[in-house]
Amino acid sequence: MFSGSIPALVTPFRDGAVDEAAFRRLIDWQIAEGSSALVPCGTTGEAPTLSNEEQHRLFEICVEQAAGRVPVIAGCGSNDTQTALWHMQVAKEVGADAALMVAPYYNRPSQAGLIAHFSFLAEQVDLPIVLYNVPGRTVTDIKPETTIELAHRFPDRIIGIKDASGDMTRLTAHRMALGSRFAQICGNDDMALHYNAGGGVGCISVTANVAPRLCAEFQVASLAGDMATAHALNERLFPLHQALFTDASPGPVKYALAKVVGWIGEEVRLPLIACSAESRKAVDAGLAHAGLA
Template sequence: MRRPALQRRVSGTITALVTPFRDDAIDTVGLMAHVERQLLSGVDGLLACSLTGEGPVLTEPERARIIDICVELAEGQVPVIVATGTNDTATTIEETQQARKLGAAAAFVTLPYYSKPSQKGLVHHFERLADSTDLPLIIHNLPAHTAIDLAPATVARLAEIPTIIGIADGSGDIARIGTWRPLLPEWIGLYTTHDASALAFTIAGGRGSFSSAANVVPRLFHSMQLSAGCDHLPAARLIDDRLRPLFKALAREPEPATVKHALSLTKGMNSEVRLPLTTIEAETDAAIQAAVASLQLDCHSHAPTPPTFRLGL
């Protein structure tokens, strides 16, 4: 496996895709249109079936359908990464093996949640996963959701696993880069899943961002990351300032619901979410509407336009 080559491809703006629903079924046309918009906007990668995509409530056939659509539309132009992490090692292995069969470029694997394993258990979890598949792995560290956090010594041990190509952190703590970078070989990338600190993370040496907000503003978010990567910091900070109200509004409630609501305003996407998530409160709606207005995004009340080409799916 050419680890450095793939790691360079997984960089910049990777959109953590929402999963559109209609009457509790995947809105396939809406998903296809959404993925096409992301690709036309220049994003650097797609993340499917993540928390933002309501991965925990998707059935296996639904996951397969989503991955198929993303891989087919991407056509190898950008990497399609699939979230496969669960709180069970055996299930995580199955999900990762399935993602590989369906054409994923890498797996995005959260730390096992709820069971709160020890740091030793975390290492064994990823060792067993790596022994069971050759798909490149990106570890997702999200303490607010998993109730566990990667210790520096654990980061150093995980760096010895050959198929791990990156660690994504959702804490918003920029200091993680300074702590973790010396423990890792250069080809293991550091990423963020925290939109509000994405620019600061990139400036500090991060490789890229798995972004929920990029669903709504893919071109702007990509421009911000690209400007930062090219050391055009005044331009990057100007865009970040423009996006601040949106970041704040989307973070008021669980992001799948808020992101879908923003997309319902701007692209006509159905804002339906699956329980235990619910639609947003009136105050959050007002904040999102104000943020969208400040960005002068086009607003639509109609259904999304179908993709302009046919898929062999």
């Protein structure tokens, strides 16, 4: 269902409030530049700092502005199962195409708890789920056997994973058990080349916020087996991939966007702050290397 370059959209703020006009403009730009789907309210969208009302409004805006041109995968995850259910229900009501569901954080559920959590959600809402495994942020790791069991139980509901575990062996484990019907999507821009080579079908990307066309062209080349072009684009983007994580994300991403497009500012919400001088220097160098500055 999903493949290619899929930006995890930033949430623009202006004077403490969501800048809806800038968010709409970002969506149009992303689609025009070749992004194949959109993720509102993910980690890069500062979802933990959004009110429920803001999060649901961003779902609505994204679906409305995308207008069927590309799919919308709404960031619905929570460490509270009932809140995650609520987000999914709203995402379904406003017309999102799927829900991105991060492993519950802080609670540290067991693998059996993860199965119970995701099974409950799959049973309650008729909306495809893309699991999101990022143990570096959540502590909890969705193990391959858990992913496989969930995908076997709910083949029409649990249809893919955004994998930011960094463990490339999981690609083969998932593929051997689930085949190509299960969408394996990379969660780390700097690993996307190798991830696709191992059976991945795209990347839910931070860098695509800033370099949507280059990221889209990279995915097209990589998935088509044009490895010379894919390597060249990967090497053009690689310093930027790394620079965008030289400080707490999305601080560096918003700094980069402020330079590249100008109509999105650097404003983030506490506990995040604007990126450091060292991070800005790295981003500047990454943008220059990519030919974006």
